Amino acid sequence: MRQDPNRLIFEIEARDGDARRGILQTPHGPVETPAFIPLATKGSVRGMSSREIEGMGYEMVLGNTYHLLVAPGPERIAEAGGLHGFMAWDKAIITDSGGFQVFSLAHGGVAEEIKGSNRNMHGQGKTLGIEEEGVRFRSYKDGSELMLSPEESMQVQALLGSDIALVFDECTPFHADRDYTARSTERTHRWLQRCLDWHGEHGPDKQAVFGIIQGGTHADLRKESCEAVSAAGVDGISIGGTLGRDKEEMAEVLGFTVPNLPVGAAKHLLGIGEVDDLMRGIALGLDVFDCAVPTRLARHGMALAPRPDKRFRIDIRKPREVGNREPLVPGCPCSACADYDRDYLNYISKSEELTAVRLMVDHNLTYMERLMRGAREAISAGEFTEYSDRILAGAPPWDAR
Amino acid sequence: MRQDPNRLIFEIEARDGDARRGILQTPHGPVETPAFIPLATKGSVRGMSSREIEGMGYEMVLGNTYHLLVAPGPERIAEAGGLHGFMAWDKAIITDSGGFQVFSLAHGGVAEEIKGSNRNMHGQGKTLGIEEEGVRFRSYKDGSELMLSPEESMQVQALLGSDIALVFDECTPFHADRDYTARSTERTHRWLQRCLDWHGEHGPDKQAVFGIIQGGTHADLRKESCEAVSAAGVDGISIGGTLGRDKEEMAEVLGFTVPNLPVGAAKHLLGIGEVDDLMRGIALGLDVFDCAVPTRLARHGMALAPRPDKRFRIDIRKPREVGNREPLVPGCPCSACADYDRDYLNYISKSEELTAVRLMVDHNLTYMERLMRGAREAISAGEFTEYSDRILAGAPPWDAR
Numbered sequence: 167m168r169q170d171p172n173r174l175i176f177e178i179e180a181r182d183g184d185a186r187r188g189i190l191q192t193p194h195g196p197v198e199t200p201a202f203i204p205l206a207t208k209g210s211v212r213g214m215s216s217r218e219i220e221g222m223g224y225e226m227v228l229g230n231t232y233h234l235l236v237a238p239g240p241e242r243i244a245e246a247g248g249l250h251g252f253m254a255w256d257k258a259i260i261t262d263s264g265g266f267q268v269f270s271l272a273h274g275g276v277a278e279e280i281k282g283s284n285r286n287m288h289g290q291g292k293t294l295g296i297e298e299e300g301v302r303f304r305s306y307k308d309g310s311e312l313m314l315s316p317e318e319s320m321q322v323q324a325l326l327g328s329d330i331a332l333v334f335d336e337c338t339p340f341h342a343d344r345d346y347t348a349r350s351t352e353r354t355h356r357w358l359q360r361c362l363d364w365h366g367e368h369g370p371d372k373q374a375v376f377g378i379i380q381g382g383t384h385a386d387l388r389k390e391s392c393e394a395v396s397a398a399g400v401d402g403i404s405i406g407g408t409l410g411r412d413k414e415e416m417a418e419v420l421g422f423t424v425p426n427l428p429v430g431a432a433k434h435l436l437g438i439g440e441v442d443d444l445m446r447g448i449a450l451g452l453d454v455f456d457c458a459v460p461t462r463l464a465r466h467g468m469a470l471a472p473r474p475d476k477r478f479r480i481d482i483r484k485p486r487e488v489g490n491r492e493p494l495v496p497g498c499p500c501s502a503c504a505d506y507d508r509d510y511l512n513y514i515s516k517s518e519e520l521t522a523v524r525l526m527v528d529h530n531l532t533y534m535e536r537l538m539r540g541a542r543e544a545i546s547a548g549e550f551t552e553y554s555d556r557i558l559a560g561a562p563p564w565d566a567r
Numbered sequence: 568m569r570q571d572p573n574r575l576i577f578e579i580e581a582r583d584g585d586a587r588r589g590i591l592q593t594p595h596g597p598v599e600t601p602a603f604i605p606l607a608t609k610g611s612v613r614g615m616s617s618r619e620i621e622g623m624g625y626e627m628v629l630g631n632t633y634h635l636l637v638a639p640g641p642e643r644i645a646e647a648g649g650l651h652g653f654m655a656w657d658k659a660i661i662t663d664s665g666g667f668q669v670f671s672l673a674h675g676g677v678a679e680e681i682k683g684s685n686r687n688m689h690g691q692g693k694t695l696g697i698e699e700e701g702v703r704f705r706s707y708k709d710g711s712e713l714m715l716s717p718e719e720s721m722q723v724q725a726l727l728g729s730d731i732a733l734v735f736d737e738c739t740p741f742h743a744d745r746d747y748t749a750r751s752t753e754r755t756h757r758w759l760q761r762c763l764d765w766h767g768e769h770g771p772d773k774q775a776v777f778g779i780i781q782g783g784t785h786a787d788l789r790k791e792s793c794e795a796v797s798a799a800g801v802d803g804i805s806i807g808g809t810l811g812r813d814k815e816e817m818a819e820v821l822g823f824t825v826p827n828l829p830v831g832a833a834k835h836l837l838g839i840g841e842v843d844d845l846m847r848g849i850a851l852g853l854d855v856f857d858c859a860v861p862t863r864l865a866r867h868g869m870a871l872a873p874r875p876d877k878r879f880r881i882d883i884r885k886p887r888e889v890g891n892r893e894p895l896v897p898g899c900p901c902s903a904c905a906d907y908d909r910d911y912l913n914y915i916s917k918s919e920e921l922t923a924v925r926l927m928v929d930h931n932l933t934y935m936e937r938l939m940r941g942a943r944e945a946i947s948a949g950e951f952t953e954y955s956d957r958i959l960a961g962a963p964p965w966d967a968r
Contacts, residue, residue, distance in 0.1 A: 210922035
């Protein structure tokens with residue numbers, strides 16, 4: 167694993183079992199881990215200004231190569247000083263490679279599995295062909311033919327100027343058979359090398375590159391992928407691909423994957439971010455998580471809450487919330503909980519007023535930030551197991567320590 | 568004109584020609600005039616929390632009887648402590664009577680005239696009958712039959728607990744002939760009396776009632792209406808109905824209407840709020856303005872700006888804004904202007920990201936608040952004409968004094 171102070175250094179500050187607290191030192195400042203990374207898929211976090219996201223305590227957001235390639239295009243972002251300048255965000259940025267999106271278009275199916283639905287794939291494009299060279303697809307914006315390949319993805323990410331670029335991979339779906347998954351994983355490893363070759367020659371000096379582990383739900387393929395990626399000379403590691411049908415399979419897949427990775431490597435779990443998943447991922451030694459859940463749930467009137475029996479959610483649109491004078495989650499410092507009761511949130515969410523989505527995004531991202539902050543503090547105190555147990559038993563993050 | 572310190576007092580603090588600076592003392596605090604009133608039609612200002620609207624400097628918002636009657640219903644709002652408690656807004660509230668909306672459904676046409684398009688009439692209902700008793704209409708929400716009459720409107724507004732209720736009137740459209748307008752205006756006056764009778768017996772002691780001037784574009788009918796409403800014992804006066812086909816006719820109608828009203832009365836111009844209209848209305852001695860323009864424009868990528876030749880607007884979605892590194896309006900203290908350039912705003916507005924609407928609402932309401940603040944200060948300094956001239960010549964509010 168590379169450790170280049172011009173690019174990225176991952177320092178582990180405290181350990182508690184396999185869980186660890188650390189800092190990713192990026193050219194745009196530190197990111198305290200374990201960290202949840204809000205999605206700024208198209209260059210904005212749903213309904214929020216960059217300043218507001220920073221005010222919540224977040225130190226990194228995730229932008230997406232696929233969406234930003236389609237619109238507004240990487241050259242325009244580069245002219246704005248990269249994605250940092252474009253979206254007025256001075257802290258760290260990680261960019262997804264676009265692999266997940268173009269393969270979701272091709273394979274379908276990923277959406278229904280453990281990853282949750284496809285990440286903001288409104289107005290879907292169409293995949294025209296998967297080849298060794300890369301993937302051709304049609305723009306959802308204007309129907310033009312676009313290409314993503316290892317080199318193209320890295321070039322786009324170089325223009326975006328993210329602090330961490332992800333390599334271009336094939337995200338194999340759950341329904342792919344072992345043979346397909348094995349061949350796909352091998353191609354992902356060849357693409358990894360092409361990404362690193364391109365980046366070594368043309369990439370920005372300050373941009374780190376994370377490799378992506380594939381291999382589906384197969385222990386041997388995951389192990390091979392861990393070995394291939396760990397040996398390739400990346401700056402950190404993301405775990406991608408299908409993690410199975412349900413949370414038990416996810417635990418199993420992560421259980422036979424993570425131990426095959428270098429302990430000291432920064433580890434990112436792609437697209438996972440439910441409350442219980444985060445607690446289990448942190449316990450396994452994972453450091454960074456991104457997920458559409460907090461922002462996507464908000465659009466549908468779902469609030470994160472200390473309710474382990476209800477997937478840690480409140481559906482604020484349910485009739486039982488009419489007349490409820492309680493806040494969404496007592497003690498939560500977000501603007502929705504500080505100022506409004508559930509009765510009002512039920513009404514504006516059902517009315518689909520813009521203010522509703524915003525208040526719910528504010529709540530969900532505030533809740534998530536507190537959850538991760540609590541985890542970091544618990545690890546430093548050697549009390550992560552207790553913290554996690556309390557969270558999983560229904561304590562809110564601010565009362566779980 | 569009533570002046571009841573338990574309910575509402577209007578104090579004129581400074582005069583400059585016919586323009587005046589004043590304070591509406593309401594049970595929920597003072598409202599400095601001339602004032603622009605943001606719309607919280609359905610109990611929220613588009614994309615904004617109540618705390619944010621207060622933070623911008625606004626002291627009153629407008630809620631709508633028609634929309635709040637349909638959903639969530641006035642009883643539910645009353646149980647929340649009235650509209651103030653329901654939407655967590657501790658400052659003043661004025662409520663529209665619903666007359667404009669039910670007659671827009673019946674007459675159509677109002678939308679295309681000087682009033683601008685119908686105020687947030689998404690998912691229109693249907694008018695079933697206009698009678699002396701009132702107006703029956705079908706709910707846009709569930710198709711149930713609802714009634715608005717003078718008594719019903721006042722009862723709903725009593726339950727909403729607004730600081731200022733408007734009487735239930737018929738808003739006659741521009742295309743109505745003189746005879747219809749004359750008969751309609753007479754009915755509006757009968758309804759005014761029924762509103763005051765109901766309110767005197769059942770209304771909240773602390774709620775003020777504003778009468779509404781009708782009479783279309785006919786000088787004699789407007790004069791009669793001014794006399795009838797001024798003599799009726801209201802707490803203030805709103806000017807409603809069609810003001811003609813264009814800004815010249817609006818100036819003409821206001822010119823033969825306003826002088827027929829008591830100088831000391833608080834005067835509210837319904838549904839008007841373009842920058843030049845505000846300057847001309849203030850010069851005539853009008854005190855309060857409400858309008859959907861700042862929030863509605865935001866949804867379509869239109870920003871208020873010191874551009875007299877372009878209706879004081881920038882269409883941020885135009886191709887010429889691509890690559891433009893300037894803020895929307897230099898010197899504007901809003902979050903959109905402080906943090907982002909036009910290139911980015913062009914992109915997110917065209918992408919219809921939620922953040923775009925919010926940033927544009929923030930800009931437009933900030934701009935409007937500064938415009939009115941500047942007008943108040945100019946009146947105090949005896950320089951309103953100069954201020955208005957500079958605004959109409961293209962100065963931003965913060966440079967026009």
